[in-house]
Amino acid sequence: MAEPSEATDAAQAPRGLSRRGLLGLAGAGLAGLGVGVAGDRAALAATAAATGTKAAGAYAFYGTHQAGIVTPAQDRLHFAAFDMSPGSSRDDLIELLKDWTVASAAMTAGRDIGDFGAAGGPYDAPPEDTGEALGLPASGLTITVGFGPTLFQATDGTDRFGLAHNRPAELTTLPHFPGDLLEEARSGGDLCIQACANDPQVAVHAIRNLSRIAFGRAAIRWSQLGFGRTSSTSTSQATARNLFGFKDGTANVMAEEPGAAAEHVWVQPGEGPAWLAGGSYLVARRIRMTIETWDRSILSEQEAVIGRTKGEGAPLSGGTEFTEPDFALAGRSGPLIGPHAHMRLAHPDQNHGIRLLRRGYNFVDGNDELGRLAAGLFFISFQRSPEQFITVQQNLAGHDALNEYIRHVGSALFAVPPGVRPGSFLGAPLFAP
Amino acid sequence: MPARLPLLAAAAVTLLGLTGCAADDGPSGDTPALTVESSATECTVSADEAPAGTIRFTVHNAGDQVTEFYLLGDDKLRIVGEVENIGPGLSRDLVVQLQAGTYYTTCKPGMQGDGVGTAPFTVTPSTAAAPDLSADTAAQVESANTAYAAYVTEEVEQLVEGTARFAAAYTAGDDEAARDLYAPTRIHWERIETVAESFGDLDPRLDAREADLAEGEAWTGWHAIEKDLWAGNAGADFERYSADQRAELARQLVADTATLQGKAEGLSFTLAQQANGAIGLLDEVAGSKISGEEEFWSHTDLSDFQGNIDGARVLYQGLREIVVAKEPALAEQLDAEFAAVQALLEAQRAGDGFTPYTGLTPAEVKAFSDQVNALGEPLNRLTSVVVG
Numbered sequence: 001m002a003e004p005s006e007a008t009d010a011a012q013a014p015r016g017l018s019r020r021g022l023l024g025l026a027g028a029g030l031a032g033l034g035v036g037v038a039g040d041r042a043a044l045a046a047t048a049a050a051t052g053t054k055a056a057g058a059y060a061f062y063g064t065h066q067a068g069i070v071t072p073a074q075d076r077l078h079f080a081a082f083d084m085s086p087g088s089s090r091d092d093l094i095e096l097l098k099d100w101t102v103a104s105a106a107m108t109a110g111r112d113i114g115d116f117g118a119a120g121g122p123y124d125a126p127p128e129d130t131g132e133a134l135g136l137p138a139s140g141l142t143i144t145v146g147f148g149p150t151l152f153q154a155t156d157g158t159d160r161f162g163l164a165h166n167r168p169a170e171l172t173t174l175p176h177f178p179g180d181l182l183e184e185a186r187s188g189g190d191l192c193i194q195a196c197a198n199d200p201q202v203a204v205h206a207i208r209n210l211s212r213i214a215f216g217r218a219a220i221r222w223s224q225l226g227f228g229r230t231s232s233t234s235t236s237q238a239t240a241r242n243l244f245g246f247k248d249g250t251a252n253v254m255a256e257e258p259g260a261a262a263e264h265v266w267v268q269p270g271e272g273p274a275w276l277a278g279g280s281y282l283v284a285r286r287i288r289m290t291i292e293t294w295d296r297s298i299l300s301e302q303e304a305v306i307g308r309t310k311g312e313g314a315p316l317s318g319g320t321e322f323t324e325p326d327f328a329l330a331g332r333s334g335p336l337i338g339p340h341a342h343m344r345l346a347h348p349d350q351n352h353g354i355r356l357l358r359r360g361y362n363f364v365d366g367n368d369e370l371g372r373l374a375a376g377l378f379f380i381s382f383q384r385s386p387e388q389f390i391t392v393q394q395n396l397a398g399h400d401a402l403n404e405y406i407r408h409v410g411s412a413l414f415a416v417p418p419g420v421r422p423g424s425f426l427g428a429p430l431f432a433p
Numbered sequence: 434m435p436a437r438l439p440l441l442a443a444a445a446v447t448l449l450g451l452t453g454c455a456a457d458d459g460p461s462g463d464t465p466a467l468t469v470e471s472s473a474t475e476c477t478v479s480a481d482e483a484p485a486g487t488i489r490f491t492v493h494n495a496g497d498q499v500t501e502f503y504l505l506g507d508d509k510l511r512i513v514g515e516v517e518n519i520g521p522g523l524s525r526d527l528v529v530q531l532q533a534g535t536y537y538t539t540c541k542p543g544m545q546g547d548g549v550g551t552a553p554f555t556v557t558p559s560t561a562a563a564p565d566l567s568a569d570t571a572a573q574v575e576s577a578n579t580a581y582a583a584y585v586t587e588e589v590e591q592l593v594e595g596t597a598r599f600a601a602a603y604t605a606g607d608d609e610a611a612r613d614l615y616a617p618t619r620i621h622w623e624r625i626e627t628v629a630e631s632f633g634d635l636d637p638r639l640d641a642r643e644a645d646l647a648e649g650e651a652w653t654g655w656h657a658i659e660k661d662l663w664a665g666n667a668g669a670d671f672e673r674y675s676a677d678q679r680a681e682l683a684r685q686l687v688a689d690t691a692t693l694q695g696k697a698e699g700l701s702f703t704l705a706q707q708a709n710g711a712i713g714l715l716d717e718v719a720g721s722k723i724s725g726e727e728e729f730w731s732h733t734d735l736s737d738f739q740g741n742i743d744g745a746r747v748l749y750q751g752l753r754e755i756v757v758a759k760e761p762a763l764a765e766q767l768d769a770e771f772a773a774v775q776a777l778l779e780a781q782r783a784g785d786g787f788t789p790y791t792g793l794t795p796a797e798v799k800a801f802s803d804q805v806n807a808l809g810e811p812l813n814r815l816t817s818v819v820v821g
Contacts, residue, residue, distance in 0.1 A: 085803060087773070123526075124705065125817030216770060216807030219799075 058138035063419040068142030072234040074196040077226030077361040078203040081189025101425040110138030139199035146414025168272040177397035186410030226361020247313035253357040275429035278418030285379040286410030307341030340401040356381040476540035476550025484559035577751035592621035600683035616736035623740025627713040663730035708816035711748035725790040735787035770808035
């Protein structure tokens with residue numbers, strides 16, 4: 001079995017390669033071809049086997065699909081949405097994506113960015129790498145990049161980068177859902193980067209350096225730290241809990257399910273523009289929880305709202321965590337899993353079989369002006385079409401008993417291009433002539 | 434507030450003369466790498482000769498005192514290159530471009546005395562030798578220095594003159610005239626702020642903000658007067674100064690500015706100091722102007738912003754031909770980013786000055802901040818490029 005680090009050896013650029021010397025990578029990365037999901041799985045298996053050393057694992061950056069989607073959800077998140085700078089050109093965008101590619105390949109392999117890194121450069125110049133990850137292992141870092149609707153067509157209709165004809169029809173601002181209290185400053189964005197790692201410093205280092213590289217071409221519009229994963233994306237992981245204290249993502253799309261990713265996550269060839277084949281759609285929703293109110297609701301209500309037991313996470317219809325819920329099973333007054341239970345409304349059976357790959361994180365951003373914890377769930381889902389999320393969310397927004405305790409305050413949709421071939425760059429097919 | 438890089442402070446690697454050192458350009462490439470072991474009594478260089486061109490000495494301090502390494506000319510006096518401030522156990526690099534000839538290497542543990550282990554070092558002729566700085570470049574360096582020194586002198590003169598008029602109006606109780614003179618006079622200070630900050634306590638005496646003071650410390654200078662002139666923005670608890678206090682603050686302001694003029698007379702600037710000055714001025718913008726902290730009561734921050742940018746651009750323009758020769762893409766980028774930041778400032782011109790900071794929308798402040806970052810990243814490479 002491969003050690004985690006071997007998954008990325010093939011993708012390692014030779015030290016001293018210029019940030020802009022991207023195309024020189026081709027030879028070095030040859031062995032990384034076709035890694036894709038298989039690479040993720042190899043690394044996953046090794047990570048699972050090497051408990052206690054999982055922070056050292058490295059996932060391949062290059063592959064058929066971008067990492068950070070079916071990769072087993074890491075513990076920490078730093079997510080950032082960017083807007084391209086006023087007056088920036090198509091060439092600026094391409095250069096930025098190339099620079100991000102080279103830096104991401106280095107950082108996901110546990111290396112500094114640049115020719116000289118954090119401490120080896122000229123005394124009279126600022127270090128290329130900011131340095132806070134020096135001495136830290138790759139920590140399972142994945143960097144996943146997405147393109148927002150406004151990259152293709154600005155809100156005023158202008159086609160800044162000559163991409164309007166390449167915009168997938170589904171890539172638009174998500175519709176307004178009942179109860180949405182969206183803040184403009186926490187929503188949208190031309191580009192996004194999801195950095196996940198098992199060490200928060202490694203995830204922050206990634207966003208910090210990638211945003212520094214972007215200065216003058218793109219600037220952060222909003223960003224979000226997440227401190228605990230709320231979903232499992234692999235059967236090797238225990239189901240995590242959200243800040244309501246309940247297990248979340250029990251019925252998630254798992255990396256081990258044959259065909260599930262192709263059916264629910266990856267855009268298939270022939271669907272929409274060719275450049276997106278092998279990619280996905282990322283939905284991000286900042287969901288504020290009024291946890292003070294939740295915490296004083298009685299246990300039976302909490303369980304009724306969710307539709308599962310708090311301890312085991314079993315459906316209220318019985319069994320254990322992974323027992324299929326029986327939505328028809330009735331108690332004295334109606335079904336055991338009530339008509340407004342969150343789990344019922346979110347379940348594929350209630351949504352024409354639709355499933356999402358959820359990859360959310362808990363957050364607590366200090367407190368609000370009333371002294372309440374500014375806590376919640378930073379919901380992330382990947383799906384083959386935004387329609388999957390829209391269908392489920394319409395169901396939830398209209399009826400979910402949980403709505404009493406949550407507010408959706410941020411929202412964004414991004415098209416996630418397929419994985420990067422060694423020698424190429426993030427989103428390259430989008431710019432093919 | 435003091436910049437990260439006061440203009441006249443010594444850099445870790447001091448660059449002397451026009452033919453001196455190249456910047457450390459990293460461990461890669463063909464640069465011959467030599468090691469130097471500096472102990473209490475020895476200064477052992479791994480080789481006593483090298484081909485002409487770029488040569489790197491990695492100096493390791495094996496002693497228990499702070500040490501220095503010098504590369505001297507054939508007269509054992511002229512300093513060709515030096516690395517200072519190497520703590521015990523640390524290594525520092527000196528990268529120099531050398532012509533063929535005889536040199537001497539020496540270490541100075543304890544930073545005093547004549548040096549230990551002085552030994553000849555021969556540079557042999559080589560086809561790889563980089564040409565000496567051309568006469569053109571040398572002339573560019575000289576004219577940049579002369580031009581910048583003249584700029585500093587001119588700005589200080591205008592500062593002295595404006596300060597006199599401002600102080601007179603303030604002392605006479607003509608607040609409206611003093612308020613009108615405040616930003617247009619201070620812009621001369623802001624243009625040369627990194628020079629002014631080089632002179633000990635003159636900067637705090639002239640430019641301290643109230644938040645900078647320690648408990649009980651006397652507050653003098655521009656911002657002390659600013660609070661009084663814009664008392665309406667200073668809160669209900671603020672008591673306006675008495676006529677005596679005003680007269681004293683005005684007198685001190687004029688006297689300290691005169692001291693500044695005396696110290697700024699006849700200054701000379703190395704390439705690195707000029708480049709670091711430009712970087713320092715932009716740091717000033719990013720640190721206190723972009724946040725509206727500098728002009729807390731008058732909200733004339735954009736005028737200070739313009740002053741810092743003016744000063745940085747003058748420094749950059751002086752070095753621009755050198756940048757064009759060494760890294761044309763950087764010059765192109767800096768030209769574009771300076772123009773972009775100026776365009777944002779032009780959009781906020783109002784009358785003789787600028788929109789008050791409090792009149793900017795959050796989106797406008799973010800646009801300024803983004804543009805300062807866009808200029809700052811390439812500008813911070815200026816020193817390593819011009820001295821490299």
